[in-house]
Amino acid sequence: MPPAIPLATYRLQLRKDFGFDDAAGIVPYLKALGITHLYASPFLKARPGSTHGYDVVDFGALNPEFGGDAAFARMRDALASADIGLILDFVPNHMAVGTPDNGWWLDVLEWGQKSPHAASFDISWELLPYRPSGGVLLPVLGQPYGDALTKGEIELKYDAETGSFSAWYFDHRFPINPQRYADIVKTAVHAANAGDETAGRALLAVAADYARLGSPSYAQAPALKARLAAVESGAAVIERGLSAYRPDSEAGIGLLHRLLERQHYRLADWHLAVSSINYRRFFDINELAGLRVEDARTFRAMHELVARLIAAGELQGLRLDHIDGLLDPAQYTRRLGQLIRNVRDSRDRRPFYIIVEKILADGEAMPALPNVAGTTGYEWLNVISRLLVDQAGRARLDALWREIEPNQSDFTRVAERSKIRVLDTLMASEFSVLVQLLGRVAAGHFTTRDYSTDRLREALRLYVLEFPVYRTYVTAQQTSERDRATIADAIERARRRWQGTDADIFDFLRSALTLDLIRDGQPYSRPRVRKFALKMQQFTGPVTAKSLEDTAFYRYHALIGLNEVGGEPTAPGLSIAQFHEKMAERARHASHGLTATATHDTKRGEDARLRILALSEIPELWAEHVAEWRRLNAGLVQQTGRGRIPSAAHEYMLYQALIGAWPHQGIDDDFVARIETYAIKAAREGKQQTNWFNPDEDYERGLRGFTRAILDQEMSGLFVRSLGLFAQRAALLGALSSLAQLVLKAAVPGVPDFFQGTELWDLSLVDPDNRRPVDFSLRQRELESIGETPDWPALARDWRDGRIKLALARKLLALRNDLPALFQSGRYEPIEVAGPDRDRVLAFARSSGAARVLVAVARHCSPLTDSGRHWPNNFRATLQFDCSGCSDVLGGCAPEGLQRLELSGLFATLPVAVLRCR
Numbered sequence: 001m002p003p004a005i006p007l008a009t010y011r012l013q014l015r016k017d018f019g020f021d022d023a024a025g026i027v028p029y030l031k032a033l034g035i036t037h038l039y040a041s042p043f044l045k046a047r048p049g050s051t052h053g054y055d056v057v058d059f060g061a062l063n064p065e066f067g068g069d070a071a072f073a074r075m076r077d078a079l080a081s082a083d084i085g086l087i088l089d090f091v092p093n094h095m096a097v098g099t100p101d102n103g104w105w106l107d108v109l110e111w112g113q114k115s116p117h118a119a120s121f122d123i124s125w126e127l128l129p130y131r132p133s134g135g136v137l138l139p140v141l142g143q144p145y146g147d148a149l150t151k152g153e154i155e156l157k158y159d160a161e162t163g164s165f166s167a168w169y170f171d172h173r174f175p176i177n178p179q180r181y182a183d184i185v186k187t188a189v190h191a192a193n194a195g196d197e198t199a200g201r202a203l204l205a206v207a208a209d210y211a212r213l214g215s216p217s218y219a220q221a222p223a224l225k226a227r228l229a230a231v232e233s234g235a236a237v238i239e240r241g242l243s244a245y246r247p248d249s250e251a252g253i254g255l256l257h258r259l260l261e262r263q264h265y266r267l268a269d270w271h272l273a274v275s276s277i278n279y280r281r282f283f284d285i286n287e288l289a290g291l292r293v294e295d296a297r298t299f300r301a302m303h304e305l306v307a308r309l310i311a312a313g314e315l316q317g318l319r320l321d322h323i324d325g326l327l328d329p330a331q332y333t334r335r336l337g338q339l340i341r342n343v344r345d346s347r348d349r350r351p352f353y354i355i356v357e358k359i360l361a362d363g364e365a366m367p368a369l370p371n372v373a374g375t376t377g378y379e380w381l382n383v384i385s386r387l388l389v390d391q392a393g394r395a396r397l398d399a400l401w402r403e404i405e406p407n408q409s410d411f412t413r414v415a416e417r418s419k420i421r422v423l424d425t426l427m428a429s430e431f432s433v434l435v436q437l438l439g440r441v442a443a444g445h446f447t448t449r450d451y452s453t454d455r456l457r458e459a460l461r462l463y464v465l466e467f468p469v470y471r472t473y474v475t476a477q478q479t480s481e482r483d484r485a486t487i488a489d490a491i492e493r494a495r496r497r498w499q500g501t502d503a504d505i506f507d508f509l510r511s512a513l514t515l516d517l518i519r520d521g522q523p524y525s526r527p528r529v530r531k532f533a534l535k536m537q538q539f540t541g542p543v544t545a546k547s548l549e550d551t552a553f554y555r556y557h558a559l560i561g562l563n564e565v566g567g568e569p570t571a572p573g574l575s576i577a578q579f580h581e582k583m584a585e586r587a588r589h590a591s592h593g594l595t596a597t598a599t600h601d602t603k604r605g606e607d608a609r610l611r612i613l614a615l616s617e618i619p620e621l622w623a624e625h626v627a628e629w630r631r632l633n634a635g636l637v638q639q640t641g642r643g644r645i646p647s648a649a650h651e652y653m654l655y656q657a658l659i660g661a662w663p664h665q666g667i668d669d670d671f672v673a674r675i676e677t678y679a680i681k682a683a684r685e686g687k688q689q690t691n692w693f694n695p696d697e698d699y700e701r702g703l704r705g706f707t708r709a710i711l712d713q714e715m716s717g718l719f720v721r722s723l724g725l726f727a728q729r730a731a732l733l734g735a736l737s738s739l740a741q742l743v744l745k746a747a748v749p750g751v752p753d754f755f756q757g758t759e760l761w762d763l764s765l766v767d768p769d770n771r772r773p774v775d776f777s778l779r780q781r782e783l784e785s786i787g788e789t790p791d792w793p794a795l796a797r798d799w800r801d802g803r804i805k806l807a808l809a810r811k812l813l814a815l816r817n818d819l820p821a822l823f824q825s826g827r828y829e830p831i832e833v834a835g836p837d838r839d840r841v842l843a844f845a846r847s848s849g850a851a852r853v854l855v856a857v858a859r860h861c862s863p864l865t866d867s868g869r870h871w872p873n874n875f876r877a878t879l880q881f882d883c884s885g886c887s888d889v890l891g892g893c894a895p896e897g898l899q900r901l902e903l904s905g906l907f908a909t910l911p912v913a914v915l916r917c918r
Contacts, residue, residue: 002085002316004350005373005592005824006037007816008746009087009753013041013600013771015051019066024078029780034813037085037317037353039753041600043072044305047096051771052600053089054321055096055288058103059302076314085316087353090306092332093325094282095121097289098140100173105289109136110175112264114218120298122280122290124433128266135264139273139286140172150253154260154267156184156245158238163229167260169267177263178224179215182207185228187255188241199233206231271693277429280535282325283542284426290538294327303339310352311343317353319376323369324358324471324541327534330369331475337371355594359470359545359566365482366590367473374593377753378566381596383574383582384744385562387842388737389613390860391573394559396619400626401558405649411556411570418551419465419543421687427543434539435460437532441512444524448508459505462494463513470541472513476530479514487513553603554686557653561612561660564603573616576842580830583844587749587828595750597741598758598770605762605770606755608660610741611727611734615659617862618729625726629655632719636709638702645702646679647689654679654707655723660734661763662727664800667711667720676707678765733862735761735799736872736911739808740842740857743912746812747846747855749828759809760802782806792891792909796871808890808912815853815889815916822848831856833903835877837864841903843879850918853889854881856903858911872911875903882917889914 010030012023023038030038042053045061053063062072079086097105104117112118112135113125125134141148148154148169155168156176165176165184176184185207194200206227210216216224228234245256260267268276273286280290293299309315318336323329333354340352354372360379402409423431435457442448442456467490472483487510495506511517515533518526553563562569574582598606615622630651638645646654657678663671680700683690690696710716738761745752755762757774760782764770786795786807795804816823826848833841833856843856856879864872883898890910906913 002036002083003820003824004316005353006085006087006317006751007820007823008035008813009037009039009594009751010035011039011041011599011753011755013756014043014053014063014066016049016065018773019063020071020075021067024071024075026776026780027075027078027082027084029776029783030084031082032780032783033754033759033810034817035084035754036817037087038079039087039317039319040089042089042091042321044091047099047101050096051768054091054094054282056091056094057096057101059095060305062305085353086314087317087319087355088306088309088315089319089321091321092291092293092302093322094288094290096287098138098287099171106173106175109138109263109265110177111218112177116218116297119295120291120301122292124278127278127433127436131264131266133264135266137268137272137276137278138174138265139268139270139277140169141267141269144269145267148267149257150247152247154256156242156256156259158235158242160229160235160238163225163227167256167263167267174263174265174267176259178221180259180262181216181224181228182211184259185238187244188238190241191244192237192241194237194241197233197237199231199237202231203228203234203237274425274428274693275432278433280430280538282322283546290325292327293332299332299335303336307339307343310340313345317355320354320356320372322541323356325538327538328475329356329367330473333372334370340371353592361469361566362568362571364469366593368480374590374750376599377594377596377750378564378599380586380594380745380748380750381598381602382564382567382571383579384597384741385564385567385609385613386571386574387576387579387744388610388740388859389559389562389573390616390862393616393619394573396623397559397616400619400623401556401652404652405557405647408555408557408649411552411558414556415548415552416465418555418687419547421551422543422547423461423464425693426546427539430539430542431461431464434532434536437528437535438509438512441517441524441528441532442508444528445522451502451505451508455500455502455505456509458500459494459498459509462497463490463506463509464540464543466490466493466497467540467544470544471537472540474513474515474533474537476515476534479516484514549603550685551687554653554682555649555688557649557656559612559616560653560656561604561609561615564609565599565601576833576839577830579842580828580844583748584828584830587826591749591825593750594753595745595748596753596755597745598755598762599753600755600767600771602755602770603766604657604660605764606741606758607734607738607761608763608765610737611730611763612656612660614730614733614737614862615656617733617860621726621729625722626652626655628722629719632722633706633710633716636706636716638706640698640702643689645689645699646683646706649686650679650683650689650703651706653682654710657682657765658723659727659730661765662724662731663763664731664761666724667713672708672711674765674769675711676704678769679703679707681766731800732865732871736861736865737859738805739910739912740859742805742808743812743855743857743914744842746809746816747823747853747914748844752813752816754809759806761805779806783810786810789891796909799871804910808910811889812914815914819848819851819853819916822846822851822853826851831879831881833877833879835875835903837875837877837903840864841875841877841879843881845881852917854883854886854913854915854917856906856913858907861911873904873908875907877903879903881915883915884917886915886917889916 043063044056045058045063046053047055107117108115123136128135157168158165167174185203189200189203210224246252282288326332355374356372358375408414438456439453442451472486474483491506491510495503513533517524518529556569684692689699713720782803790807826846829845831843833843840860846853861872879901
């Protein structure tokens with residue numbers, strides 16, 4: 001049986017060509033590596049062809065593309081036989097919509113608010129204009145509605161098997177409300193001249209029966225459809241008659257338009273999503289509609305299959321995607337915990353492992369979410385990066401960035417401009433909904449009714465611009481002091497920017513956001529105030545993520561290795577003492593969350609990132625090379641009336657990305673294509689010269705051409721050779737930091753998480769590059785070739801093949817499996833280092849009972865690497881530690897009984913050391 005709290009997780013991306021049986025096939029490898037839990041990407045039924053699984057269309061079924069129930073059972077059995085647990089990445093925030101495979105969504109389109117699934121989706125029905133009973137805007141058309149209609153791209157079709165009508169736009173299906181079926185049938189029979197035919201008379205009889213009822217109800221509609229489907233030759237008549245709705249004439253266009261206008265939705269040009277969409281989305285993705293998991297019926301329906309898997313002992317953990325997107329995350333995790341307790345064997349009192357995808361700002365405490373063990377670990381990825389970056393070299397890199405792109409040198413301004421761009425475009429419709437909600441609240445009392453919509457919009461806008469974290473966690477029951485402080489601080493900073501006389505509008509806004517507006521007994525609408533405050537919390541997370549991670553991080557390139565999810569590019573490096581303080585605090589309060597160093601969402605591979613951070617160790621050398629490369633490539637830059645292509649910022653970004661991803665074996669066409677894809681994505685994310693909604697073809701063509709040209713070994717041989725030689729230096733420094741990062745991930749408080757394939761060097765770029773297929777056969781062979789007793793000197797000599805990282809991972813995970821209590825709940829004790837190189841070495845001990853482990857890792861090794869040709873082996877540092885009864889986990893000879901350890905000996909082969917003491 002696997003441990004309740006994992007000792008090591010392995011993130012696996014399932015997909016159509018790597019399903020449940022493939023996962024079962026690598027279980028022996030994961031066991032040999034030391035993994036205790038397979039942490040799988042979403043495997044409930046998703047949209048066909050999904051490459052990630054987050055576009056779920058059916059919570060009640062396993063993904064058939066992964067092999068379905070039978071293949072899942074084989075994977076389950078393989079995991080059980082190896083005592084490896086299974087963690088599911090579960091998606092409670094949204095579902096995929098827009099294609100004909102989500103039954104809940106189609107039912108909502110067909111019946112509007114009368115659908116039993118209407119409460120499941122977060123739709124502001126009343127905000128669709130010109131619909132007396134409300135509706136949902138569907139911005140799916142590739143051109144204006146009128147053009148799509150007149151060109152015949154929107155077609156009315158009949159499904160003879162189900163007896164139902166739908167409008168279709170290519171592969172998008174829009175059900176027609178059955179209350180309109182009688183009119184359609186009459187029109188079709190008349191247009192087909194089939195009134196005297198047997199089938200025509202039968203169809204008209206069905207229509208007449210339901211016309212006498214007034215219109216079929218939700219309960220009556222299945223019988224109506226069944227009767228239509230049962231009419232012999234009825235489908236042929238209807239097919240002929242639907243020509244009346246085709247755009248061959250003005251009458252046909254008018255008929256189809258009037259029919260569509262009487263539905264519970266409005267088809268629209270996709271551009272309208274920016275300003276008018278009235279259902280909550282996952283970020284700005286129209287095809288992912290937000291769910292109201294707070295609705296009890298929806299909660300039960302979403303978790304039926306998951307509950308069965310937990311009850312059967314087939315699932316040992318859940319990773320909750322985008323927890324900040326929920327209306328009330330604490331309510332959700334409380335309900336989830338109760339559901340799990342209800343379905344599990346009452347004799348199993350072990351905790352069920354739940355982690356949440358949650359971005360925490362530096363210094364921000366984890367919110368109180370019941371039954372949650374911790375986060376997916378982005379905060380610890382960034383803590384490790386800040387330990388390994390050389391703060392002394394940051395000033396020179398910052399100065400270089402100011403020289404290259406002075407207009408983007410102040411990250412605070414870059415971040416604010418990015419947030420403004422997101423507010424005005426990607427999230428404009430959601431923001432408008434909030435402004436309208438706030439306006440209705442203000443209108444509810446005579447003291448605030450004069451706050452105009454425009455003034456409320458500007459006040460709310462300033463508040464969002466000043467909001468410092470992803471979200472607060474105010475509930476209908478309480479507002480924590482921490483959330484009060486966060487809101488109050490943002491309100492005061494917004495107030496200072498206000499240019500009006502009515503600054504008391506911010507007092508009103510603060511009271512609404514904290515729900516004090518209804519707790520103080522004032523006569524405001526309680527439902528409206530709660531709806532505004534809680535939906536506002538759902539809004540700030542996506543705005544922050546889109547403006548920082550997907551905009552500002554692609555504009556500010558001082559050191560792109562720090563532009564990471566959950567990170568802050570200008571946050572200072574951490575001293576060893578500061579790192580110790582954070583780890584001691586984590587040991588006390590957050591020791592069961594994940595420690596991630598790469599995920600499917602990180603901006604680059606974990607080893608590529610550390611290569612780039614290594615530039616901070618050699619900033620002058622880097623600056624010299626950048627100057628040389630810009631000179632060599634100047635002739636490839638296009639000068640246009642709108643500026644240079646590529647921009648200076650993009651050129652500099654490319655040089656850093658190349659250093660991170662440069663292959664040890666040299667470049668080929670595949671590498672060039674990967675870099676080209678990355679360059680275009682990065683440029684679009686930055687939303688300056690080009691973007692996803694309105695790509696600038698000229699700029700992108702020039703950027704592609706520049707990227708290909710600088711990597712053409714015939715055209716740009718001098719550049720390719722120069723960058724390749726420099727990349728060797730950065731690769732060595734990055735590898736040294738990577739080994740330190742691996743040891744820290746495995747030894748500090750927390751659960752180490754391994755993203756698929758990163759056991760060897762991970763030089764990938766942002767997705768989709770980091771989701772390429774993994775060669776597990778290679779990794780299995782390499783693990784077997786290393787053996788139980790690695791030849792560390794040989795592995796160090798051949799470090800470029802990555803086997804040294806794989807060998808180190810297995811040794812560290814074996815130690816964790818041998819000493820579970822020590823690593824799951826043991827104490828963290830800083831160990832003092834003395835000597836000239838003391839700031840290059842971090843040492844600490846983990847202990848539990850009589851068991852004790854000493855860990856030491858090197859950082860900032862550039863001065864000790866002989867200009868990049870050799871591993872460092874001349875550390876001038878010592879540490880105090882009683883080595884009585886110690887053994888070297890990595891196979892060397894521990895200095896038995898010594899109190900004073902010379903690190904020149906301990907680091908003779910590797911820049912890391914792990915001693916186990918009894």
